[in-house]
Amino acid sequence: MANKTLEGLKDFLLRGNLIELAVAVIMGTTFGAVVTAFTDLLLDIIGKFFGTPNFSQVAVGGVNLGAFLSALFTFLLTGIVIYFFVITPFNRLSDLTKKKDEAPAPPVATSEDLLAEIRDLLKAQADKQS
Template identity: 60%
Template structure:
């Protein structure tokens, strides 16, 4: 029982649960926006309903409707979520200054340079 309690209270599991809930809510927002775009497409070019399409007796309509909704959803996600997020991330990275070396790293580098300068060159060209 203790192992189950540890499993359930791990941080990753809680984060995953929160991500699933937020993802589900976000999916509803994306679906609503996609429905708006489908309505616009329907008003401009006729209702985008492929349910009656069939080829050689095979009903391809539901597949084509799902494919159209998938492509439109991907389009919405890419242009309204991914691109703005990438631009925001790039702008944030540009604003962050380069991290300066610590005092310890600088002193180690100076010590190594001084040691290399103070060593006499080998006389016979080989190891001694």
């Protein structure tokens, strides 16, 4: 019983999909760090433009909106970065591979075409015999 369970666990762990998922999680984590650094860079640029290098200090009427604004800008910038640097290139690459894969298929011979070919072969064979 234990050997069968361990064998099933081994098969599950060594399945290709699990390995690919693990690689995707690791790549996603490291890509998240890159996106976070880029977002921080853009937030610093935006902060210098408005004269406030850190949005966490922004308050309106005594209400501190800075944390919300920082989170909102981070969310929006992360979405923009992912869209333009991941989704758009992936879609372009996908379109290119689809165009290559969608090469025109050779025309399928209809029964009339096959019958005409048989007729021509029989005629050629009859001409050779005569």
